Amino acid sequence: MKEIKVALVGQPNVGKSHLINSISGATLHVGNFSGVTVEKKEVEFEREGIKLRLIDLPGTYSLHPYTPEERVTKEFLLKEEYDLILNVVDSNQLEKNLAFTWQIADIGKPMVVAFNMYDEYSKQGGEIDTDKFFKLTNIRAENVSAKEKFGLERLFSKVIKTYEEKNTPRVYYSEIVEEEIENLKEKIKECKFSKRFVAIRLIEDDEDIYKIIHEKPWYSELLDVLKAAKERLRVEYDEEDTKTIMFEERFALSKGVVTQIAKKARKETLTEKIDKILIHPILGLPIFLFIMWAIFQATFSLGSIPMDWIDASFGAFGEWVGGLLPDGFIKDAIVNGVIPAIGAVVMFLPNILILYLGINLMEQTGYMARAAYVMDGVLKRFGLQGRSFIPLVSGFGCSVPAYMAARTLKNPKDRLITMLIIGFMSCGARLPVYVLFVSAFFAPEIQGNVLFAIYIGGALTGLIVAKILRAVLFKGEPEPFVMELPKYRFPKIKAILFDLWIKTKMYLKKAGTFIAAASLIIWFLSSYPAHEKELQNIPGSEKQAYILEHSYLADIGKAINPIFEPLGFTWKETVSIIAGLAAKEVVVSTMAVLYHTPDSDETSKELVETIRKNISFPTAVAIILIIMFYSPCLAAMGTFWAEVPQWKWRLFYTIYPNVLAYLMALIGYNIALLFS
């Protein structure tokens, strides 16, 4: 089948990822702030018997990249093979977006423009004449809405047509610039880019292009012409910097084109009204804290409603399966190992969904960028900046995307500091452990607040660590903070429910595969060796306890336990905490296996009761503190290692959270001892 490789390029937050999702049914991450996509992703679909391979790229403000994720896009455009550029434009911000369009038009590849967000633009009375645009620039374009799903089929017909006709843009700058481009083109010989592109990039001091043509034999002959060209532009434009001249040139061109193709829209006023309150100089910060508090409160109280129900279902399911299977190894493994473990983990799905919903709404509405604005002053005091806030908040969901999101930080020091403290933003997988222990040890009225305190405590510790890192290891000023505040948008209910459904599926899949396998191993190690001979002299009711206490797992746990004894841990807690290094849910599933007493009609909810009976309050405090601070799961650690090439930082990252966690737990344990 014929294949077209289409690169989606555009400024941040214009709807590139959303457009791909809408046309192909993919589930790329979408959010209403700049810097959602930070790595290249590929999605395929078919139209008119042709396979279209869409490459979603991070948004970039220009071809002079500022942050590492913007660099990804430029590298792709310069170094990789593709057939066509699909430039996505936010119709509400035509001038600014088109200034970037002209930059990529210079490349000389076939190109199509999507005027996205046309739903919003036309609602405000705006109109864009795409035929006129085609006449002016030779770029086919279509007015589309990724959200309302219109214009997309026509857009891709134009993509196919443009590809077949090999139709390339014709965008020209003012006469003086064009003359100098022509002069330069004469000196440019073989090169994988078009001569025009090279000439323009040289005028605007593009280091990447310099590097590439530096070794060409014709390079030295070109230098004089280039120098003369820049000199002439400086004089004519009364501006020292030729890069600035090109920016202004393109901006002027945009303005000219916009007056010809677009009917202006009325100004949207809702955003300003909402911002009057949400980022009010005095109220802004309290409002932010209140929103976070409300999210955690809801996570706890709403999340516990379906708990009993899930719990009962798993209990009944276990009995039912137990009735079907013949007695023996397999039945034991499933009824006493896998089912209670999965049940214990799935029980917390509602909590996780609510937390995820809260974070997702912050991302989708545009509040995330506001929160970054509000928090910038606070973060600055800790040696960070507002931009760091977004990876940190994503860290409450999952550390893996949070590490990736740190790519939006330009300065490597800021980036490393942020990445080193992301682990202290407790991720969703730690939530089950907190909910379990908070339900077991705190009065119902304050449980939501305790949960909030755990998260805030983690975040504050993270900030203090950041401050220390900045003072000791990363001296220097934080990078400038410049960030667009998008207009407020309200996602469709259907889209939100769909996101939750995807999240549910992923969580259940993890419970059914990874967690199930882990609990099977734990069950096996805790049920063997069988000790047939010794058991003969032990009364039936104590047999189980005997096996457990003399199992392989008990041996392992007891060997390590001296380290954790100062925290009041028995080998069971020790094993659970260590198993949690694989994934935090495993802490809960391991406890479910180790504290499960078979042949009782015990269900997962009673895990709360069992925990309360078997673990002392100070030890519970120590466990919570360890979970808050020690290393995240293997997947997260792998991501950090992949993103940070320096060995010393990898080692530091792998060790220091565990030391910190241990010290915190030790302090917490002893304080709790005083009070109880």
Place this chain on the structure above:
Amino acid sequence: MRLNELKIGESGIIKKIYAKEPLKSKLLSMGITRGEKIKVLKHTLAKNTFDIEVGNSNIALREEEAKQIEVEKM
């Protein structure tokens, strides 16, 4: 005068950008270019962070960055 000297609600015309590369390119590509109208919508209590409007976009930036933008008050 510089952008950070404008009060809330005041506007100016951008005259020059003193920021160094690569910040300069970033500001330019966000539409903060010579001749454009720029308005201070808000700033935080301590005047650390500004919320400004240029073209059709709202941009948050710090005092340090605002200082590097020369404007003429309207």
